[in-house]
Amino acid sequence: MKIDRTVVRSLALFDRTSDGDLDRLLAHATARRVAQGDVVFAQGEQAVCFYLLLHGRLKVMQVTEDGQQIIVRVVHPGDLFGFAKALQRPDYPGTARAATDSVIISWPTDLWNHFVEQNPRLAVSAMQTIGQRLEEAHTRIREMSTQEVERRVAHAVLRLSRQAGRQEEHGIRIDFPITRQDIAEMTGTTLHTVSRILSAWEERGLVAGGRQKLTVVDVPGLRLLAEGARD
Amino acid sequence: MKIDRTVVRSLALFDRTSDGDLDRLLAHATARRVAQGDVVFAQGEQAVCFYLLLHGRLKVMQVTEDGQQIIVRVVHPGDLFGFAKALQRPDYPGTARAATDSVIISWPTDLWNHFVEQNPRLAVSAMQTIGQRLEEAHTRIREMSTQEVERRVAHAVLRLSRQAGRQEEHGIRIDFPITRQDIAEMTGTTLHTVSRILSAWEERGLVAGGRQKLTVVDVPGLRLLAEGARD
DNA sequence: CGTATTCTTGACTTATATCAATGTCGGTGG
DNA sequence: CCACCGACATTGATATAAGTCAAGAATACG
Numbered sequence: 001m002k003i004d005r006t007v008v009r010s011l012a013l014f015d016r017t018s019d020g021d022l023d024r025l026l027a028h029a030t031a032r033r034v035a036q037g038d039v040v041f042a043q044g045e046q047a048v049c050f051y052l053l054l055h056g057r058l059k060v061m062q063v064t065e066d067g068q069q070i071i072v073r074v075v076h077p078g079d080l081f082g083f084a085k086a087l088q089r090p091d092y093p094g095t096a097r098a099a100t101d102s103v104i105i106s107w108p109t110d111l112w113n114h115f116v117e118q119n120p121r122l123a124v125s126a127m128q129t130i131g132q133r134l135e136e137a138h139t140r141i142r143e144m145s146t147q148e149v150e151r152r153v154a155h156a157v158l159r160l161s162r163q164a165g166r167q168e169e170h171g172i173r174i175d176f177p178i179t180r181q182d183i184a185e186m187t188g189t190t191l192h193t194v195s196r197i198l199s200a201w202e203e204r205g206l207v208a209g210g211r212q213k214l215t216v217v218d219v220p221g222l223r224l225l226a227e228g229a230r231d
Numbered sequence: 232m233k234i235d236r237t238v239v240r241s242l243a244l245f246d247r248t249s250d251g252d253l254d255r256l257l258a259h260a261t262a263r264r265v266a267q268g269d270v271v272f273a274q275g276e277q278a279v280c281f282y283l284l285l286h287g288r289l290k291v292m293q294v295t296e297d298g299q300q301i302i303v304r305v306v307h308p309g310d311l312f313g314f315a316k317a318l319q320r321p322d323y324p325g326t327a328r329a330a331t332d333s334v335i336i337s338w339p340t341d342l343w344n345h346f347v348e349q350n351p352r353l354a355v356s357a358m359q360t361i362g363q364r365l366e367e368a369h370t371r372i373r374e375m376s377t378q379e380v381e382r383r384v385a386h387a388v389l390r391l392s393r394q395a396g397r398q399e400e401h402g403i404r405i406d407f408p409i410t411r412q413d414i415a416e417m418t419g420t421t422l423h424t425v426s427r428i429l430s431a432w433e434e435r436g437l438v439a440g441g442r443q444k445l446t447v448v449d450v451p452g453l454r455l456l457a458e459g460a461r462d
Numbered sequence: 463c464g465t466a467t468t469c470t471t472g473a474c475t476t477a478t479a480t481c482a483a484t485g486t487c488g489g490t491g492g
Numbered sequence: 493c494c495a496c497c498g499a500c501a502t503t504g505a506t507a508t509a510a511g512t513c514a515a516g517a518a519t520a521c522g
Contacts, residue, residue, distance in 0.1 A: 062369070066459060068377040072369055087362035093369070116358070117351035123358065124347055130361050131318035137368035138293070138303055138324070144375045145419035146299040149510065180469065188376035193510060195470060211468060211519055228297060380478070411501065421479060426502060442487055442500060 001031040003105060007054055011078045013129065016121045025115065025122075029105045036177075040082070040096040040104060047084035047092050049106040053077050056102020057164060057176040061185070062094045071185040073133070074099070076163050080129055085112040100176040144188050147228070152187045153197050154226035157207070161216045170208060171217035179212055232262040234336060238285055242309045244360065247352045256346065256353075260336045267408075271313070271327040271335060278315035278323050280337040284308050287333020288395060288407040292416070293325045302416040304364070305330070307394050311360055316343040331407040375419050378459070383418045384428050385457035388438070392447045401439060402448035410443055 003026055008014065014022055031054070034040055040051065043062060058075035072094050075081045084092050107115075116123040143152050157174075165172040180191040180198065187194070198214075201207045206222050208215040216222060234257055239245065245253055262285070265271055271282065274293060289306035303325050306312045315323050338346075347354040374383050388405075396403040411429065412422040429445075432438045437453050439446040447453060 062373060064373060064377055066377075070373055070376045072372075083362075086358050087366055088359050089366075093366065113355055116355055120348035120351050120354060123351060123354040124344055127317050127347070127354070127358050127361060128319050130358065130365060131314075134361060134365045134368060135318055135320075135324065137365060137372060141303075141368060141371055141375065141419075142293060142295060142301055144372065145301045145416075146295055146297075179467095185376075188372075190511060191469080192471090192512080195468095196510095199470070209469090410499090422501080423480080423503085424478060426500095430502070440501090 001033060001103075003029060003031045004054070008052075008105075011052075013052075013078065013080065013125050014122075016125065017119070021119055021122070025107075025119075026105075028111055029107050031103065031105050034098045034102050034104060036098050036100050038098045040098065041092045043092060043095045045092050047082065047090060047109050050083040050085065050109055050112055051081050051096075051107075052105045053079050053081060054103040054105060056104075057099040058096045058102060059099050059182065060094045060096050069185055070188070071182060073136070074160070074164065074186075080126065083112065083126075083130075085109045086126070086130065099178070149187065149189045149193055150197055151226055151228055153183060153189070153194060154222055156183060156187050157214065157216060158219070158222055158226055160214075161219070165216070168215065171215045172219065173213070173215045177212040178214055183214075232264060232334075234260060234262045235285070239283075239336075242283075244283075244309065244311065244356050245353075247356065248350070252350055252353070256338075256350075257336075259342055260338050262334065262336050265329045265333050265335060267329050267331050269329045271329065272323045274323060274326045276323050278313065278321060278340050281314040281316065281340055281343055282312050282327075282338075283336045284310050284312060285334040285336060288330040289327045289333060290330050290413065291325045291327050300416055301419070302413060304367070305391070305395065305417075311357065314343065314357075314361075316340045317357070317361065330409070380418065380420045380424055381428055382457055382459055384414060384420070384425060385453050387414060387418050388445065388447060389450070389453055389457055391445075392450070396447070399446060402446045403450065404444070404446045408443040409445055414445075 005022075005026070008026065009022065017025070034056070040058065041047075041049075053075050055077055057077075058081065060072045060075060060081065061069055062072055063069050075096065081096060082092060084090070087093070116126065143155055147155075160174050160178070161172045164175045166175040167173075180194045184191045184194045198207060198209050201222075202209050204221075206216070206218045206225070208217055236253075236257070239257065240253065248256070265287070271289065272278075272280075284306050286308055288308075289312065291303045291306060291312065292300055293303055294300050306327065312327060313323060315321070318324070347357065374386055378386075391405050391409070392403045395406045397406040398404075410422075411425045415422045415425045418425070429438060429440050432453075433440050435452075437447070437449045437456070439448055
């Protein structure tokens with residue numbers, strides 16, 4: 001599949017990369033379409049490639065030994081993912097599955113160190129990307145340690161509306177199919193609790209739900225909840 | 232204060248750094264002693280320096296708007312910390328406090344990008360360091376999402392005994408002063424619950440406690456608990 | 463249409479937080 | 493050197509948020 005250079009060029013990751021360097025990077029890259037539900041790589045697999053999402057959405061999941069599942073993160077267009085080599089790991093720590101039809105680029109992992117060493121500015125960019133991800137993880141830890149479930153869910157939904165929201169007539173619609181179960185796995189709770197919370201919010205006119213759909217109707221109202229307003 | 236080059240040389244971070252490069256790095260560095268309880272940098276402060284811990288232990292903490300505190304991580308000798316610039320942040324996201332008398336090296340933040348760009352192999356090392364930290368964070372998220380408090384505490388204690396343990400007559404002693412409150416803030420629970428759990432463990436001969444002290448007596452036993460053995 | 467997900471809702475249980483009181487250690491200063 | 497004080501720890505009683513169990517309804521899809 002042909003790589004659309006204008007799309008790649010516009011990504012923040014390559015802000016400071018020269019056209020020449022970009023060409024050299026793309027020379028070794030492969031683009032690929034993945035259909036909704038397809039797995040890009042599975043937990044425990046040998047890490048043969050690292051990836052960049054051009055279009056669509058992916059969910060990265062982990063399963064624990066006892067079969068419990070959590071969503072580690074949602075991959076948005078422009079995000080690097082599956083860079084196990086940066087973590088000194090031979091295998092992928094999670095499974096990446098397309099939440100909607102998507103387009104990805106991949107490189108062989110062997111090239112990671114090479115690219116980073118040849119291309120220090122890219123190294124800085126990549127490091128900032130990972131750094132941001134680390135900060136997100138710490139935010140999540142902080143929320144899970146100190147906040148009750150409803151606030152955590154409120155934060156998660158607001159984050160999704162920011163990162164994957166599309167303005168629609170009645171509010172901001174999360175632009176990919178997402179289940180209550182997904183939200184539960186993102187916030188460390190159960191689908192039952194999420195369902196109850198969303199029902200209550202719908203009652204109060206904060207959101208509008210539906211099967212695998214979610215639209216935030218009243219952003220300020222939700223934000224108030226997220227910031228921990230008492231009653 | 233004079234920098235001990237042999238100590239620095241032995242760190243994994245500089246594995247692949249040449250002697251010449253190392254000299255150049257250290258030329259701009261400042262070493263400093265910090266006493267127990269001292270703050271190296273505070274949450275929200277302008278990030279003027281980034282640091283490397285040579286000796287001792289630090290706790291990195293965050294306080295939420297509503298005053299709750301969590302321990303983001305424990306810094307061990309050889310760890311980089313306070314590299315806010317890698318996260319594109321102007322300020323420190325947390326507070327670093329010496330848990331015991333420590334020795335640190337610092338560099339001005341301005342030099343971070345410079346060093347990384349001049350020194351691609353260091354970039355790779357640094358990225359691996361951050362990557363490992365990311366993975367630790369994900370582990371913590373996974374544990375908080377899926378495991379009950381006792382298992383989380385067991386994991387936290389085992390991790391500490393691995394990273395900061397010193398073999399003693401009756402077991403592996405955590406080699407810096409640590410309170411029940413600290414453990415609570417590391418696992419997202421309360422000091423009461425931690426106290427109850429540790430008392431129960433002491434009863435069963437798994438650990439030996441004491442004021443700001445903790446010794447793991449029966450590692451396999453604790454590990455069994457951590458892995459989630461039913462009764 | 464029927465079949466399979468996804469979602470809702472109610473009743474019940476339980477882990478863990480909260481509230482409250484008391485105990486103990488270890489350093490400081492009189 | 494001893495007494496006292498503040499920080500840390502223990503432990504019981506009670507409250508409650510959220511999980512579990514169970515059943516059914518709605519929606520999408522083949």
